[in-house]
Amino acid sequence: MSATLTSTPADDGYRMPAEWDAHRGCFLVWPERTDNWRLGAKPAQGAWRTLIETIAEAEPVTVLVSARQYAVARGLLPDHVRLVETTTNDAWVRDTGPSFVVNDAGDVRGVSWSFNAWGGLRGGLYFPWDADDLVGPKICDLERVPVYRPDLVLEGGSIDIDGEGTVLTTEECLLNDNRNPHLSREQIEEQLHSHLGTSKVIWLPRGVFLDETDGHIDNFARFAAPGVVMLTWTDDESDPQYERSAEALTILERETDAAGRPLRVVKIHQPGPLTFTAEEAGGVDSVPGSQPRVAGERLAGSYVNSYLGNGIVVLPVFDDPHDAAAVAAYQELFPGRTVRTVPGREILLGGGNVHCITQQLPAGH
Numbered sequence: 001m002s003a004t005l006t007s008t009p010a011d012d013g014y015r016m017p018a019e020w021d022a023h024r025g026c027f028l029v030w031p032e033r034t035d036n037w038r039l040g041a042k043p044a045q046g047a048w049r050t051l052i053e054t055i056a057e058a059e060p061v062t063v064l065v066s067a068r069q070y071a072v073a074r075g076l077l078p079d080h081v082r083l084v085e086t087t088t089n090d091a092w093v094r095d096t097g098p099s100f101v102v103n104d105a106g107d108v109r110g111v112s113w114s115f116n117a118w119g120g121l122r123g124g125l126y127f128p129w130d131a132d133d134l135v136g137p138k139i140c141d142l143e144r145v146p147v148y149r150p151d152l153v154l155e156g157g158s159i160d161i162d163g164e165g166t167v168l169t170t171e172e173c174l175l176n177d178n179r180n181p182h183l184s185r186e187q188i189e190e191q192l193h194s195h196l197g198t199s200k201v202i203w204l205p206r207g208v209f210l211d212e213t214d215g216h217i218d219n220f221a222r223f224a225a226p227g228v229v230m231l232t233w234t235d236d237e238s239d240p241q242y243e244r245s246a247e248a249l250t251i252l253e254r255e256t257d258a259a260g261r262p263l264r265v266v267k268i269h270q271p272g273p274l275t276f277t278a279e280e281a282g283g284v285d286s287v288p289g290s291q292p293r294v295a296g297e298r299l300a301g302s303y304v305n306s307y308l309g310n311g312i313v314v315l316p317v318f319d320d321p322h323d324a325a326a327v328a329a330y331q332e333l334f335p336g337r338t339v340r341t342v343p344g345r346e347i348l349l350g351g352g353n354v355h356c357i358t359q360q361l362p363a364g365h
Contacts (some may be wrong), residue, residue, distance in 0.1 A: 009195050009196070016196040018223065019307075019360055026361065028061065029135070030045070030069055031045060034127070037349075037350055038349060047344075057312075062084060063077065066088065088131050089132040092155075095156050097135050097359035111195050112149050114134075115133045125212055158213070161198065166223075167260040168221055173216050205251075219302045220304060227261040243269075249265060249267075249306065303329075311335045317344055
C-alpha cells in the first residue's frame, strides 16, 4: 500500500507539471453504466477503444475495468494495453483519479482529492460515488507512489496548470456551495497552491453553457503553452455561450500568469450547438439518482476538451462544420505534435470528452 502523507506537496518540493510534459503513461476507466451510456454502453466502448488505440501508439495505457467487463475489454483492446480489475462507479478518471506531482529529482507522488460526483446530494450526477472516491488512492497503490489526501472536494477537470505556477479554474465550479461551502476563495486558493506547487490562480466566472460539472475549466479554457490559453468561443451573440466566453476573454486579456507574462488567447469555435437526438436519449436507462437524458437537450460540446500525449494531441471531432477549423487551430498551437482526431459524440453524450476520461502519469524518473 502507498504511504498516505500528512505534509503537502509544496512543503515537500513537489509541483504539478503541465500536461505537455513527458508522460510515463495514461489511465482510463472502461465505461459500462447503462444509465449514462446508451445501448448497454456498447457505442461508448467503441469510442473508448478508438481513443485507447490512438493514445497507446504514443505512450503506455492502463485501463481500469470491472470484473463484469474484464473479458469484454480484453477482447476489444490491444494486447499491449494493460487492464487492471478495479471497482468504480463510472468512467471519469480525470475527476476521480489522482493529480500527479513531481520534484526536481523526478520523483512522482499523487494528490487524491475528495470526490462527491460533482455536487454530492446537492446536484451530484449519481449516487453512490464511494468507489470513485477511492480511484485516486488505488492508482497510487498501483504505481507505488506516495499519496496526499487533502480535505478538499475537487475534480481534476476543474483545474488547468501551465507547469510554471499558474492555475486556471472557474468560480462556477470551485466556489459552488455543493463542493466546499466551509471554505472561502482565499482558503481554496491556499489549498491549490499547497497541493499543486503553484502561486497564482486565474478565476473565470463560468464555463461552458449547461456543463453538468458546474463549469469545468477543461471543457472551456486551457493552457496550450506557457502564456497561451485556448478558449471555447462562438461568434453567435444570441447563443448563451457567447456571454460566458466574452466575459472570460475580457479577463484573460487583462491577466498575466505567475511569471508576469500577458496571456495570448486563441479562440476555438464550439461545435454545433449540439443536442441529444430522441434515439440517443431513449437508449439510456432511466434510474433514480442518475442524470436524466432528454431529446433536444443541449450538449456541452467543446474542442478544448482534448488530451496532450507524448508527441500527439488527441482532439475530439463531431462531424461538424467547425471540425476543420479546430484541427487547423490545434496544428498551429502544437507544431511539435501530431494532431490525431477521434469521434467525440459518444463520449459527449455521457457528459464530457477526451480530457475528462484520461489521466496522465508524468514521466518522472
